[in-house]
Amino acid sequence: MNASPRSPAAEARPRWPWGLLAPGLLWLLLWFVWPLAALLPMSLSEPRDRFSLAVAFTGRLANYGEVIQQYAPTLLRSLQMAGLATLIALLIAYPLACWISFRGGRFKGMLLGLVVVPFFTSYLVRTIAWTTLLADQGPVLAVLRALGLAGGLESIGVLSDGRLLNTAAAVVIGLAYNMLPYLVLPLVVSLESIDSQLLEAAADLLAGGFGTFSRVIWPLSLPGLTAGVVLSLIPGMGDVVNPQFLGGPNDRMIGNAIQNLVLVQRQVPKAAALALLLMTLMTMAVLAQVRRHGSRELTAS
Amino acid sequence: MSRIGARLLTLWAAVAYGLLFAPIMVIVLFSFNLPTGRFNLIWKGFTLENWRHPFQDTALTDAFLASLALALGASLIATLLGGLLAIGLSRHRGRGHGAIELLLVLPLTSPEIVLASSLLNLFVLLNLPRGFGSLLIAHSLFCLSFAALTLKARLGGVDWSLEAAASDLGASPLRTFAHITLPLLAPGLLAAFLLSFSLSLDDYIISAFNAGQVILFPLYIAGAFQREISPQIHVMATMVLLASVGLLGLGLGSQRGTGRG
Numbered sequence: 337m338n339a340s341p342r343s344p345a346a347e348a349r350p351r352w353p354w355g356l357l358a359p360g361l362l363w364l365l366l367w368f369v370w371p372l373a374a375l376l377p378m379s380l381s382e383p384r385d386r387f388s389l390a391v392a393f394t395g396r397l398a399n400y401g402e403v404i405q406q407y408a409p410t411l412l413r414s415l416q417m418a419g420l421a422t423l424i425a426l427l428i429a430y431p432l433a434c435w436i437s438f439r440g441g442r443f444k445g446m447l448l449g450l451v452v453v454p455f456f457t458s459y460l461v462r463t464i465a466w467t468t469l470l471a472d473q474g475p476v477l478a479v480l481r482a483l484g485l486a487g488g489l490e491s492i493g494v495l496s497d498g499r500l501l502n503t504a505a506a507v508v509i510g511l512a513y514n515m516l517p518y519l520v521l522p523l524v525v526s527l528e529s530i531d532s533q534l535l536e537a538a539a540d541l542l543a544g545g546f547g548t549f550s551r552v553i554w555p556l557s558l559p560g561l562t563a564g565v566v567l568s569l570i571p572g573m574g575d576v577v578n579p580q581f582l583g584g585p586n587d588r589m590i591g592n593a594i595q596n597l598v599l600v601q602r603q604v605p606k607a608a609a610l611a612l613l614l615m616t617l618m619t620m621a622v623l624a625q626v627r628r629h630g631s632r633e634l635t636a637s
Numbered sequence: 638m639s640r641i642g643a644r645l646l647t648l649w650a651a652v653a654y655g656l657l658f659a660p661i662m663v664i665v666l667f668s669f670n671l672p673t674g675r676f677n678l679i680w681k682g683f684t685l686e687n688w689r690h691p692f693q694d695t696a697l698t699d700a701f702l703a704s705l706a707l708a709l710g711a712s713l714i715a716t717l718l719g720g721l722l723a724i725g726l727s728r729h730r731g732r733g734h735g736a737i738e739l740l741l742v743l744p745l746t747s748p749e750i751v752l753a754s755s756l757l758n759l760f761v762l763l764n765l766p767r768g769f770g771s772l773l774i775a776h777s778l779f780c781l782s783f784a785a786l787t788l789k790a791r792l793g794g795v796d797w798s799l800e801a802a803a804s805d806l807g808a809s810p811l812r813t814f815a816h817i818t819l820p821l822l823a824p825g826l827l828a829a830f831l832l833s834f835s836l837s838l839d840d841y842i843i844s845a846f847n848a849g850q851v852i853l854f855p856l857y858i859a860g861a862f863q864r865e866i867s868p869q870i871h872v873m874a875t876m877v878l879l880a881s882v883g884l885l886g887l888g889l890g891s892q893r894g895t896g897r898g
Contacts, residue, residue, distance in 0.1 A: 352733070356725030360718040360781060361737070367778040368744050371755035378758050389761045428653050435650035439643070449885060450654065454661045456881035459839045460855045461874035464866065465660035468667065468678050516657060566746065574748025576842050581862065591750040591842070598754055598846065608758060611751045622746045626739070 372615065379609035389604050399609045407593055407610060414589040417504065418572035421511035422519075422565055429516050429564070433523035434553070437530075451520050459514075463581045466510050470500045470582065502584040510578035515568035522567065526560025527553070559629040566625045570618050590614060661878065668871035675865040687868040691876070694869045700857035701873055704838055707769065707853065711776035712784075712833035718777075719784030719833075720826055726785075727792040744782045752779060753846035760847065767849030775847045776840065780833035787832055791825030831884050838877065 379399055381391040436447045454462070469476050477500055480486045489495045494505045530553065538548040576591040588596075590610070597607035670677055671684040692698040726737060744752065756775050760767060799821070803813040841855040848856055858870055 353725040353729055356721045356728075357737070360722035360785065361740070363714075363718050363778065363781060364740055364744070367756065367759075367774055368752075369740075371759040372751075374759050374762055375755050378762075389757075391761075428649075428656065431646055431649045432653040435646050439647065439650075451657060453878075453882055453885070454657050455839075456835050456885070457661065457664060457874045457878045458855060458858070460841055460858045461664055461870060462660045464678075464858070464862070464870075465663035465667070468663050469659060471678065473679070513656070513660070516653075570746055570748055574750040576750060576845075580859075591748065594750050594754055595842075595845070598757065604758065604761070607754055611754045614748055615751045618746065618748055618751075619743070622743070626742075 375608045375612050375615075378605055379612055381605045381608075383602060383604065386602060389598075389602060391605055396605070399605050400613075403606050403610045403613070407590065410588065410593050411590050411613075414573050414591075417508055417587075417589065418511060418569050418575075421508045421572055422515060422568045424508065425512040425515035425519055425568060426561075426565070428512075429519035430523060430557075430561075432516075433520050433527055433557075433560075436520070437524050437527035438535075448521070448524060451517050455514075455517055459577060460581075463510060463577050466506075466513070466582060467501060470506050470509065472499055472501065474501075476500060501582065502587075504583060504587045506582040507578045507587050507589075510582045511572045511575060514575075514578070515572060518567040518571070519564035522560040522563040523557060524560070526557045526563075530556050562625055562629060566621055569621065573618065574614060664871050664874050664878070668868060668875045670868055670871070672868060675867070677866045677868040677871060687872050691869055691872045694867050696852075697854075697857055697861075697867065697869055697873070700852045701854045703769075703851060704854035707772055707776060708834045708837035710773050711780050711837045712830050714773070714777035715780035715784040715833040716826055716830045719781045719786075719829055720788055720822065722781075722785045723788035723792055723825075724822070726789055727795070728797065741782050741785050744779055745786075749779075749840075749842045753843040756843070757846045767847055768851055771847045771849065772844060772851060772853075775843050776837045779840070779843065780836055783836060784829035784833050787829045788822075788825045791828065792822075795821050831881070835877075835881055 377393055378391065380395050380397065381393045382396055384390040384392055432451075436444060436451075440447045468474060471477075477486070477498075480489060480495075486495060486498065490498065494500075494503075496503050500506050500509075534552060535548060538552045573589070574591045575589060576595055579587050579589045579592050594607050594610050594614075597603045597610065667677055667680070668687055669683050669685065670680055671682040671686065672679070673681050722737075722741070726734065752775075756771070756778075757767075759765075760771050765771060799817050800813055803817045804810070808816070838854070841859065844853050844856055845859070852860075854873070858866075861867075861870075
């Protein structure tokens with residue numbers, strides 16, 4: 337990716353190929369940069385009336401203070417739920433990525449494809465399928481009861497009144513499920529780059545699987561790991577679907593708050609302020625990742 | 638790695654794959670369910686009826702067709718613009734390269750809810766009506782980054798000197814494009830198009846904000862969730878799954894072909 341040998345064609349044409357770049361860049365500027373920039377004046381405006389989306393710019397900074405005060409708990413809860421979901425997804429995805437990278441052999445491509453295939457169906461239908469899996473008479477609770485785990489899970493607050501659907505736990509499960517491909521793909525990209533000779537040498541020198549893991553595999557997997565975490569946390573934090581369909585009324589996240597502000601309360605300026613706060617937080621995370629590890633693993637998936 | 642460790646790892650991978658496919662199995666299974674009420678959420682019995690009348694629910698079918706039309710239009714725009722961007726980037730390195738790449742990555746790493754609300758914001762400010770046009774803009778935008786980055790990854794291995802060779806041998810620019818450039822690009826373009834198509838079909842949040850009166854497949858399902866979940870929803874989701882797996886298989890097959898050649 338870095339410093340690839342320059343092709344003769346590029347040397348003959350040292351200027352930017354604007355003809356090729358302009359249309360796409362223009363599209364990005366028009367419909368990505370402009371809308372984001374327009375959030376700023378919107379976040380300092382006030383609604384004209386309670387029935388339309390029309391606003392008047394009044395330079396009202398108080399919008400920020402009000403949304404922080406009102407939605408700080410929601411923001412914190414979103415971070416906790418998305419963070420917990422990322423941790424759970426990582427526990428599942430990391431060993432899976434290791435297995436695909438080191439044991440996949442010539443089926444590696446197919447095994448990676450299988451990780452992505454479930455996500456080719458509709459997100460919403462998949463979430464509805466989870467309501468079937470997590471339902472009161474569904475298979476997940478049946479297995480937990482059969483294993484005798486239901487009581488213990490109830491006491492640590494995972495189940496409430498023996499139910500899983502419409503709880504925060506169900507939202508976390510749904511979020512974690514959707515994070516799996518975002519974690520597995522960048523991890524495999526990182527683990528792939530580990531030379532098998534390096535692994536053999538490590539096994540000889542460091543003697544033992546744990547040494548190989550902690551001194552070679554783990555450090556070399558870190559770029560993929562952090563890229564995966566960033567790629568999982570961002571959609572997780574802003575998710576609307578899982579809290580809406582799997583959670584109860586108290587499990588709403590920041591995305592639901594923004595949606596509610598716009599589509600129900602018609603408080604577009606406050607929604608803009610909240611969206612800008614969220615965007616700033618997330619962009620800082622992305623920039624930190626790019627600065628430390630480059631964008632290879634981020635764009636790999 | 639010790640033998641026991643390797644076995645445990647394999648077992649873990651099997652469990653992980655089981656988990657990945659659990660909701661998918663539910664979707665496929667419930668497309669054969671015979672629900673007693675209006676909600677196809679509890680298993681009652683096996684039937685082929687749903688598959689014999691997949692398009693019986695006309696409102697659902699209309700929403701599905703609207704989603705397909707939108708996905709087609711958005712993926713065409715995204716593949717075209719993203720393709721040009723990726724070619725431009727792959728032929729030039731220098732100052733500003735990183736900035737353009739960051740601009741491409743940011744829409745992917747922005748929360749969807751932010752893209753959704755900021756686009757609605759702008760459409761309101763510009764007094765643009767919400768409908769198929771605004772959806773086309775919104776969907777082609779979030780597909781553009783995916784398409785460009787997918788293509789860029791594929792173009793890393795392309796040998797552009799083949800183009801120079803063709804023109805040195807006297808081929809006209811058009812002939813060079815048709816016989817050299819396009820075949821080199823085709824697998825990447827196909828991959829970008831398919832990825833965009835499935836992303837567009839899948840999107841819920843951005844559509845919910847910018848659809849106006851248009852009802853798309855996910856919007857219909859979300860609206861119907863409280864009233865009715867018909868087994869046809871599961872039939873259509875299974876169809877989408879089968880189609881994408883088939884296309885993915887084709888894509889992998891063609892990739893293998895170019896890899897050998």
